[in-house]
Amino acid sequence: MSVAIKALETTQAAAEAIVQRAETRYEAHRQEILGSTDRIFAWLMIGQWIFAIAVALIFSPYGWQGKVKTVHMHVWVALFLGAAIISLPVALAWRRPGELLTRHAIAAGQMLCSALLVHLSGGRIETHFHVFGSLAFLAFYRDWPVLVTATVVVAAEHLVRGILWPESVYGIPNPEWWRFLEHAFWVVFCISILIPSCRRGLKDMRVMADRGAELEALSENQWRNSSVVDRAAADARGDR
Amino acid sequence: MTADTNVEVRKGYDRVVVPESAGGTRSLTRQQFETLPLRERVSYLIEGSAQFFRDGRPISASEAMRI
Numbered sequence: 304m305s306v307a308i309k310a311l312e313t314t315q316a317a318a319e320a321i322v323q324r325a326e327t328r329y330e331a332h333r334q335e336i337l338g339s340t341d342r343i344f345a346w347l348m349i350g351q352w353i354f355a356i357a358v359a360l361i362f363s364p365y366g367w368q369g370k371v372k373t374v375h376m377h378v379w380v381a382l383f384l385g386a387a388i389i390s391l392p393v394a395l396a397w398r399r400p401g402e403l404l405t406r407h408a409i410a411a412g413q414m415l416c417s418a419l420l421v422h423l424s425g426g427r428i429e430t431h432f433h434v435f436g437s438l439a440f441l442a443f444y445r446d447w448p449v450l451v452t453a454t455v456v457v458a459a460e461h462l463v464r465g466i467l468w469p470e471s472v473y474g475i476p477n478p479e480w481w482r483f484l485e486h487a488f489w490v491v492f493c494i495s496i497l498i499p500s501c502r503r504g505l506k507d508m509r510v511m512a513d514r515g516a517e518l519e520a521l522s523e524n525q526w527r528n529s530s531v532v533d534r535a536a537a538d539a540r541g542d543r
Numbered sequence: 544m545t546a547d548t549n550v551e552v553r554k555g556y557d558r559v560v561v562p563e564s565a566g567g568t569r570s571l572t573r574q575q576f577e578t579l580p581l582r583e584r585v586s587y588l589i590e591g592s593a594q595f596f597r598d599g600r601p602i603s604a605s606e607a608m609r610i
Contacts, residue, residue: 314586314589314590315586317589318582318585318586318589319582321585321589322581322582322585325581513577513581513584516581516584516585517584517585517588517608518608519585520584520585520586520588520589521588521604521605521608523588523589524588524589524590524591524604525605527589528591
């Protein structure tokens with residue numbers, strides 16, 4: 304085998320190894336972001352559940368059946384429906400952090416938490432702000448399909464609840480049929496900015512990984528061009 | 544003695560010349576070079592076959608890779 308061919312093969316092998324390490328670094332960085340965001344949402348959802356129970360207890364703790372004072376249905380809704388909404392996303396966040404299913408379950412669960420809070424507040428328009436805050440938090444994942452899942456869930460939930468129980472979502476008994484589209488429009492407006500931001504975040508991570516690979520390649524070149532004595536000294540120091 | 548704080552510190556490169564597989568060379572802008580596959584860029588850097596330029600003047604690869 305000629306020296307030139309051997310040198311080419313060595314270069315290709317070194318390049319392959321450097322590219323693989325860059326890919327590993329990129330994936331590790333991405334998994335770290337996905338896993339840590341899952342954990343943030345697990346705690347956030349538990350916090351929201353406690354908050355929903357508190358809202359029910361503070362604003363409508365009791366109802367009356369004739370002269371009998373009973374615990375208001377809202378308290379049970381907050382307790383049991385809230386637990387049902389958060390149980391799967393929180394379990395997945397703890398048991399399967401970083402997985403695709405986990406973040407989509409969290410996106411859907413977070414939108415249902417918004418729906419619960421809107422219902423408990425009697426359809427107050429101010430409580431709808433929870434949806435937009437949640438979308439911003441979901442953008443932490445830097446994974447734009449998660450935002451699409453959230454949008455579909457919140458639009459569907461508004462449509463169904465708007466037909467079956469409009470006071471629960473809009474606070475009025477006879478809203479226009481297309482009111483859910485108006486709400487969905489503002490959600491789409493919000494994610495139309497968040498999606499490019501997520502893509503930009505991923506691109507920046509890729510650039511960082513590539514920069515690391517280029518610097519590693521430069522180091523490899525300098526090592527190859529160094530003298531035998533220098534190489535031995537570099538190896539002894541663990542520079543390479 | 545005062546330090547000249549108005550000196551514009553420019554880093555990196557704006558043009559790079561890389562060898563063609565069929566012989567000869569091709570000149571790329573920084574943007575064009577950065578859109579090449581990573582494996583190809585890394586190979587040029589390992590071989591030391593890419594020549595970097597800033598403002599038309601050749602600079603070393605290590606100078607070019609400074610952020």
